[in-house]
Amino acid sequence: MVRVPSAVLSKYLLQGQISRRGCLYAAHQLRDVQVTGQPTPEAPIIPLRKKLKEQAKALKVSGKKKKAKADNQTVPGWELTVGIEIHAQLNTARKLFSGATTSFNDEPNSNVEFFDIALPGSQPIFQKETLIPALRAALALNCNIQKVSRFDRKHYFHWDQPSGYQITQYYEPFAKDGHITLYARDGIAPEDGESVTVGIKQVQMEQDTAKTIAQAGEEQWLDFNRVGVPLIEIITNPDIHHPATAAALVRKIQVLLSSVDACVLGMEAGGLRADVNVSVRRTDGDSQPLGTRTEIKNLSSFKSVEDAIIAERDRQIALLEEGGVVAGETRGWSVGSTETRRLRGKEGEVDYRYMPDPDLGPVVIGDDLVQHLKATMGLLPDAEVEELMLSYGLSSKDAMSLMLLDNGGRIEYFYNVLDALETRLGDAGSASQAEYAGLAANWCLHEMGKLPAAPTPELAVDGELYFAPTGECAIPAAALADILFFLQQRRITAKVAKDLLWAVLRGDVINIEETLNGANLWFKELSEEQYAELAKQALQGEEKVLKDFQKWKAGQSKAYPQGKLMFLVGKMVRAGPEERMDPKSAENVMKAVMEKQITGEA
Incomplete structure (x- = not known):
């Protein structure tokens, strides 16, 4: 068999280009001739983003309005499934594995120890006091606290992670199997009824990365004050099916974490970030498996959570309805945007090469500590x-x-x-x-x-x-x-x-x-006689309004004309000394004066 040059093979595999010599191109041409009798011209490839923009223009020309969020929670024939990962900075004085302070307002790179910047020979030392706010958060989320948990290394290379790996708890987290109940008052979608319960798969401790500060041009500065700051990652089950409910969940978790003093900075201050995993599947016909999910990273507001889920759901549905395939990938979202954007292919667990951290021992949590925290939760x-x-x-x-x-x-x-x-x-x-x-x-x-x-x-x-x-x-x-x-x-x-x-x-x-x-600002209210005189003045020339009250009195009208009553009271207040009038007293007197005029007693 003739060897295919690597340049030709790479063009075929990576760019979809078929060489004009050899069997691949001949088979391609033969297929076109067998179907039509003539070679089929290549159809122009229209990017999905352009298709969506054209659809938006067509919608605008047709005069149809964009759906309000309340009407945009479902798409007929499709089911949305969402799981959320929430990263929250813990309210601690020290970093997770070093004694450096966690103050964010100090001079850049002033709160850094050897381990924070991965200096060769430095070792992580678990700061046990960071466990207290993490436990309070997990208990507030109704989780089961694990007596023994361990730390793992999650390997990836990026400039904000100097060691080349992040220390987290992938295999044995400190808390599992929790739940949170959302009610209508929390702002869930009407389709979820009065309440919905979302399962919490696990809560794990991990370290934050350095802060990247963009400069002019392509220059980036790094502030290592944030690297090693203790985080908890809250991972939910895929129990959410409406965008508003997803936003309500993140909002309620922020309130919960603040109420137990586990996390004092909210989304608006950068202390809490959410990643959402979105997939769709058809609801017609037989039961369908969950669709391929995409992850939208680093959402920094409740509005962004809802808007990004709606945009990604609609993108996936449009793609599937056109016969396309949803790729598992990581996507981004910008505030004010109308569509998500591709960032990179989706990493799998194997890509991170998780392994137990050899420098850290297990974390053993006593029942007495857990019971004490439960009793003092408030x-x-x-x-x-x-x-x-x-x-x-x-x-x-x-x-x-x-x-x-x-x-x-x-x-x-x-x-x-x-x-x-x-x-x-x-x-x-x-x-x-x-x-x-x-x-x-x-x-x-x-x-x-x-x-x-x-x-x-x-x-x-x-x-x-x-x-x-x-x-x-x-x-x-x-x-x-x-x-x-x-x-x-x-x-x-x-x-x-x-x-x-x-x-x-x-x-x-x-x-x-x-x-x-x-x-001398004390209220000196008018007498009832003075109120009555103002009421009579306000009723002058209002015979038509009086007839409406007469119809109501005679049972010819079911609704009491409250709006017209308040119109008359407003005339009273404007005609008299406002600083001496009480609107409720004026309303009562107006009712009494009208009653007398209607019955002929006045």
């Missing part, structure tokens, strides 16, 4: 949300918002306000703080959310008001408690309360009660 987010709803009467939406904002700082501020209110109410011998909880939650979420950054830099972050993890804020909790106390007692108006809040932020007001006395 309220987890689901239990705290239930407590907020049952004890304080908050809606699930408000309770979840308090939990999620500012990495727990907002809910701590809310509790601080309630504590200050309890002191205030005790001094005044008034109602319980639970009666003020709804008002306090509304102001902590909405009125505080309208405020700009504090004048002092340490109380502001990125142009927004800063809430410390312990609840400190530029608006002292005691000051807001005083404002809410006087507002609930109807001793000040909502307008005065909002003005006071801004004045406290600017530093113009220190003592709320002294300011109210000095500026």
Whole structure:
């Protein structure tokens, strides 16, 4: 047999080019002639990206709108399957295998020991205190803690990994077989109903890589302060079938890790990253095996998780419907993009050449330590949300918002306000703080959310008001408690309360009660007769509106015209002195005056 030159063979294998001499080309030509009688011209190859762009243009020309996320959770005839790997930086003072500190704000390459940069002869020394936050995280995820776990080497070459391998726990992780339950209030897809449970395959400890800092041109700088920082990798089972549910899972895990003090930096601060594995399969006909999965690396926001899964799902479906084959590969995602991009072929376990690390012994975890951590765990987010709803009467939406904002700082501020209110109410011998909880939650979420950054830099972050993890804020909790106390007692108006809040932020007001006395801002409400006179003025020329109320009164209309009532109340408030009027009192008086006019008593 004639030897095929390596250059010809490489073109055939790697580029799909057939030599014009020899049997391969002859067979290719013969096949075309047998089918058509004439050689078939080569069909132009249109890249998939171009096809998708053309489809998007056609969709725009047709006038059809892009699906909203709520309507884009499923594709008829197809099932999506997603598994997630979450990498979270542990809240520790030291690195995983060296005594260097884990501060990220110090001078680059200032927190580095010999082992961090793989200096020949240096040895890893497991810092056992890093195990505590990792165990708390695993317990929060309902995992079984393994009495014995071991470290392995995962080999790959990259400039951010000086040793040429990463130390992880591939074969024997410290935690396995957990689960997390997501509820409708967590933001799961409507198709998942009231709740869905996602299995946690394992949680493993591993070391982080160095930080790459891009410079002008093709130059890259490396900061080894981050190399060796302790991570946990949380690997879920492929139990997720909707993009919104995947995003909700990552969001809830971040809240869980923060609540047990395992991870204090969220996705927005780079302390948590997610890789998602996506596959699709047809749902019509016989049961189909799971499709080939692709992995999308380093997603850094909840929105990116959902958007990237939708884009990759649609790409795979379009490819399969055109007769193509999904390749197992690693893909990337950019914020604001509409499609994933290929990074490299998918590595398999054999590519990493996993092996037990010969320099590290096993990690033995005692039952007494696990039981102690369980007993000191405190309220987890689901239990705290239930407590907020049952004890304080908050809606699930408000309770979840308090939990999620500012990495727990907002809910701590809310509790601080309630504590200050309890002191205030005790001094005044008034109602319980639970009666003020709804008002306090509304102001902590909405009125505080309208405020700009504090004048002092340490109380502001990125142009927004800063809430410390312990609840400190530029608006002292005691000051807001005083404002809410006087507002609930109807001793000040909502307008005065909002003005006071801004004045406290600017530093113009220190003592709320002294300011109210000095500026004479106390609420002096109109008498009922004065309200009634304003109501009569507001009703002048509104005979048509009165007829709507008459129809309702006579049973000719089922719906009470509440909107028109509030229109009339608005006229009242605009006509009178706003600082002396209470909208609820004005509404009640307006109802009474209309009742008299409708029945002919006025």
